Amino acid sequence: MSPKKKHFGELIREKRTEKKLTLRKFADRVGLSPTYVSQIEQGNFAPPPADRIRKMAEVLEADADELIAAAGRMAEEVAGLIEKRPIEMASFLRHAKGLTPQQIEQLTKMAEDMSKKPKKD
Amino acid sequence: MSPKKKHFGELIREKRTEKKLTLRKFADRVGLSPTYVSQIEQGNFAPPPADRIRKMAEVLEADADELIAAAGRMAEEVAGLIEKRPIEMASFLRHAKGLTPQQIEQLTKMAEDMSKKPKKD
DNA sequence: TGTGGTGTGTAGTAAACACTGGACAGATGC
DNA sequence: GCATCTGTCCAGTGTTTACTACACACCACA
DSSP states (O other), X not given: XXXXXXXXXHHHHHHHHHTTOOHHHHHXXXXXXXXXXXXXXXXXXXXXXXXXXXXXXXXXXXXXXXXXXXXXXXXXXXXXXXXXXXXXXXXXXXXXXXXXXXXXXXXHHHHHHHHHSSSOO | OOSOOOOHHHHHHHHHHHTTOOHHHHHHHHTOOHHHHHHHHHTSSOOOOHHHHHHHHHHHTOOHHHXXXXXXXXXXXXXXXXXXXXXXXXXXXXXXXXXXXXXXXXXXXXXXXXXXXXXXX
16 A cells, blocks of 8 residues: 555665665664664564664664654653653543644644743733 | 652552452452562562553553553553654654643643544534 | 675573562461 | 461562674675
8 A cells, every 4th residue: 555665674774875884884883783783674673772763863864753663663762751741641642643644743833832831821 | 749659559559458359359350460469569560561550450440541650651551542653743742741731631622623523624 | 816894694692571389477267 | 276368578480672792605806
């Protein structure tokens, strides 16, 4: 249905070669072994935890969210954001689950406005 | 600062004794060993995964979200809700992070309305 | 022809997670 | 006195996670 969704490994391999980075160099800068990175790029190993992915994004000068999303690791990335109001956030997410990206963005703007002027003026 | 926040273990022990359930009976119905439950209630073991907690809530006829929140396990509970639009949801959560419960509830209502009539009428 | 640089396959590992079993001590009832 | 029910302590275990080391094969090019 969709245009052949590529997995996390393919994605970083692509970004890495674009940056003309060798696997060893890349692994070294991220702080991982070449073996591990190789296996991840091939899709044999699962993507690393979200914080490692952020480091990867930094080295590759890529968008961290895109990589984290491709890795299916967004939940752990946002864990810290919901822990202050977990119940209300859970309720929100259940209702917002089926919305389109545009609708979610609209809600994001509203949230932004709300935090600018906490009282209703 | 706050009124002596009680941890997950204390909470289920409270609910369990309210329901006049013995530790063994409770553990049995949830499908866990008494040892394990005992340690959790004392706070020696970490709370179990979110799905176990939901089972506990069911047995105790308690609110699952409250227990999951107390366990600090809400992230894994909502993981499935964000995986469809992870990037947009992450962006939302970053902006909504500091809001009050009332404000979040307001946004939840808006989300609810949006899913009722997806087109703007 | 060999030296250096590329990625890869196999095997293993340390630590964390999610538990369990069995022995036990203290109170309760007969 | 003893059986039974309560929760607890200690030690151990299987599984998963997040990796690593080493040996290897391939290619370039001097």
